[in-house]
Amino acid sequence: MTSPxxxxxxxxxxxxxxxxxxxxxxxxxxxxDGLPVVPATRPAVESFLEMTERAPDEIIGSAPHLGRSITxxxxxxxxxxxxxxxxxxxxxxxAWEAVxxxxxxxxxxxxxxxxxxxxxxNGPVRGRLGINYQGGVxxxxxxxxxxxxxxxxxIVRNGYGIRPHELEQATQGLPGRWSVCLGENEEMxxxxxxxxxxxxxxxxxxVSAILIRTCEYVDNRGTDSPEAVLTxxxxxxxxxxxxxxxxxxxxxxxxxxxHAQLFGRSGYSRADVQQWLFEHAVRDRADLxxxxxGGSGGEDSPSDPAQAGTPFPMMxxxxxxxxxVAGAPNAAISMVFRPFGWAPWSGRSVPVAWPPAVAAMSxxxxxxxx
Amino acid sequence: xxEETAVYDSIIDPTLGVATDSxxxxxxxxxxxxxxxxxxxxxxxxxxxxxxxxxxxxxxxxAEQQGVAAVVARKKPDITSTAPEPILDDLRxxxxxxxxxxxxxxxxxxxxxxxxxxxxxxxxPAVVVCTDAFTASADAxxxxxxxxxxxxxTVPHPxxxxxxxxxxxxxxxxxxxxARMLTRGAVAAAS
Numbered sequence: 001m002t003s004p005x006x007x008x009x010x011x012x013x014x015x016x017x018x019x020x021x022x023x024x025x026x027x028x029x030x031x032x033d034g035l036p037v038v039p040a041t042r043p044a045v046e047s048f049l050e051m052t053e054r055a056p057d058e059i060i061g062s063a064p065h066l067g068r069s070i071t072x073x074x075x076x077x078x079x080x081x082x083x084x085x086x087x088x089x090x091x092x093x094x095a096w097e098a099v100x101x102x103x104x105x106x107x108x109x110x111x112x113x114x115x116x117x118x119x120x121x122n123g124p125v126r127g128r129l130g131i132n133y134q135g136g137v138x139x140x141x142x143x144x145x146x147x148x149x150x151x152x153x154x155i156v157r158n159g160y161g162i163r164p165h166e167l168e169q170a171t172q173g174l175p176g177r178w179s180v181c182l183g184e185n186e187e188m189x190x191x192x193x194x195x196x197x198x199x200x201x202x203x204x205x206x207v208s209a210i211l212i213r214t215c216e217y218v219d220n221r222g223t224d225s226p227e228a229v230l231t232x233x234x235x236x237x238x239x240x241x242x243x244x245x246x247x248x249x250x251x252x253x254x255x256x257x258x259h260a261q262l263f264g265r266s267g268y269s270r271a272d273v274q275q276w277l278f279e280h281a282v283r284d285r286a287d288l289x290x291x292x293x294g295g296s297g298g299e300d301s302p303s304d305p306a307q308a309g310t311p312f313p314m315m316x317x318x319x320x321x322x323x324x325v326a327g328a329p330n331a332a333i334s335m336v337f338r339p340f341g342w343a344p345w346s347g348r349s350v351p352v353a354w355p356p357a358v359a360a361m362s363x364x365x366x367x368x369x370x
Numbered sequence: 371x372x373e374e375t376a377v378y379d380s381i382i383d384p385t386l387g388v389a390t391d392s393x394x395x396x397x398x399x400x401x402x403x404x405x406x407x408x409x410x411x412x413x414x415x416x417x418x419x420x421x422x423x424x425x426x427x428x429x430x431x432x433a434e435q436q437g438v439a440a441v442v443a444r445k446k447p448d449i450t451s452t453a454p455e456p457i458l459d460d461l462r463x464x465x466x467x468x469x470x471x472x473x474x475x476x477x478x479x480x481x482x483x484x485x486x487x488x489x490x491x492x493x494x495p496a497v498v499v500c501t502d503a504f505t506a507s508a509d510a511x512x513x514x515x516x517x518x519x520x521x522x523x524t525v526p527h528p529x530x531x532x533x534x535x536x537x538x539x540x541x542x543x544x545x546x547x548x549a550r551m552l553t554r555g556a557v558a559a560a561s
Contacts, residue, residue: 022378022381025378026381029383031384031385039381040381040382040384041380041382042380042382045382059387064451065451065452065480065481065484066511066514067514067515069387070387071387074384074386074387077383081384106450107448107449107450107451107477110450110477110480110507111475111476111477112475112476158384158385159384159385159387161385165506166506166507166509166510167476167480167507167510167514168476168507169475169476169477169504169506169507170476
């Protein structure tokens with residue numbers, strides 16, 4: 001038995017050993033987020049570029065303060081490295097665009113807060129690419145979810161050169177940084193898709209993104225009262241630790257299907273849930289003062305003497321409490337997430353742009369019930 | 371081994387985009403005056419808490435102790451970006467030396483160093499003040515701007531939670547270093 005040919009220019013060993021050597025090379029170059037990457041080759045990048053009509057040298061992101069710009073081809077190389085399949089690439093591009101709609105995104109990657117995008121996918125693309133929107137939606141275990149989110153992180157790292165302990169100064173970061181991409185469970189949501197809130201027509205593949213600092217679960221399986229569950233959410237939303245000073249805190253909800261359906265059955269629209277939470281996610285001003293968060297004493301601050309005794313609203317507005325639905329209907333559990341900084345969600349979802357051939361193919365498969 | 375290199379050369383470097391707006395090459399520092407006496411001092415603050423208070427006190431002390439003749443104070447609106455061109459232009463036209471600060475977060479430490487280097491490129495001696503928690507991001511920006519090893523002044527972290535007295539003490543402790551770095555002989559070329 002002969003060993004496989006090493007090829008004209010291969011590192012020593014058979015193909016598997018060679019693959020390992022190439023992965024090690026990528027580590028040595030500082031190109032990875034700590035996990036192995038798939039080496040980006042020209043044919044691989046070209047197969048990704050075939051999935052978009054955008055020009056390879058189109059600039060899709062700039063950090064003028066760093067003197068760096070990111071091109072479509074560079075995004076493709078990083079998506080290859082993240083482990084994406086070529087057909088994920090239009091979703092990566094839409095996710096990147098959605099992330100960049102966030103007003104806070106530009107300086108965020110260097111911030112001590114260390115935020116990460118919560119990427120939300122709507123539309124039939126979830127089924128076509130196997131984007132999980134059911135059990136275990138925060139991951140891991142699903143290639144599309146894991147690698148689309150990771151691609152965004154590698155674009156920031158390799159495209160902008162923002163690496164931890166250098167330009168990236170996260171104090172602690174957060175669990176799941178660059179790994180949260182979830183489908184909305186539209187099928188079990190009582191409301192219109194989240195992307196429709198973001199301005200995209202129903203049924204259209206779309207991506208939304210919100211920079212977040214963490215997620216915290218709310219486990220409430222003991223009641224059929226929507227107000228009781230809302231009370232539980234409001235308590236977590238109003239947590240003192242999430243308040244930065246300077247006006248208000250921020251928060252949103254990824255509702256598990258059981259909680260979402262309880263609201264639906266009880267006649268609550270998404271806007272009703274948001275309004276209820278805005279009105280009830282309040283704190284006594286004295287609580288904030290006791291925690292050293294009383295602020296300047298000015299009109300917007302908890303310690304304003306003219307407003308002593310009135311409740312302090314912790315959320316910026318009803319509309320700025322994003323609410324979506326994901327997960328399995330097997331327990332009444334939901335997740336509160338914490339948008340980064342003070343800027344509310346951009347409120348805009350980005351349609352996924354498919355090249356015409358792929359769009360035609362997927363329409364056929366959907367009309368066949370595929 | 372040349373054969374191995376050939377294989378690795380077929381891997382696309384994900385850090386290479388387009389060099390449309392890459393900063394200019396290595397920066398030589400502006401020529402330092404012998405003394406601050408009679409000079410116009412610029413203060414470039416960011417919007418971080420206590421930055422302006424710190425710089426104002428530095429200005430007051432440099433006037434009192436070193437004979438600085440006039441102080442021009444400017445504040446930039448964005449912690450991530452370098453100062454807008456009109457502000458930089460004001461400082462270049464209206465000042466002989468500038469103090470930049472305070473870099474006490476991930477973004478603003480890096481952008482403060484970038485402001486300092488831009489001023490040096492315009493011929494204005496500048497001292498950037500960062501807290502000692504952010505030397506890594508300050509150094510990374512210096513490297514990115516073609517000035518690896520660029521020297522800035524560190525003060526103890528944190529700055530934002532200091533009382534007015536604490537800020538004044540921090541400024542008083544920093545002033546001798548600031549004066550040294552703005553005058554002749556103390557700072558070699560950056561790279």
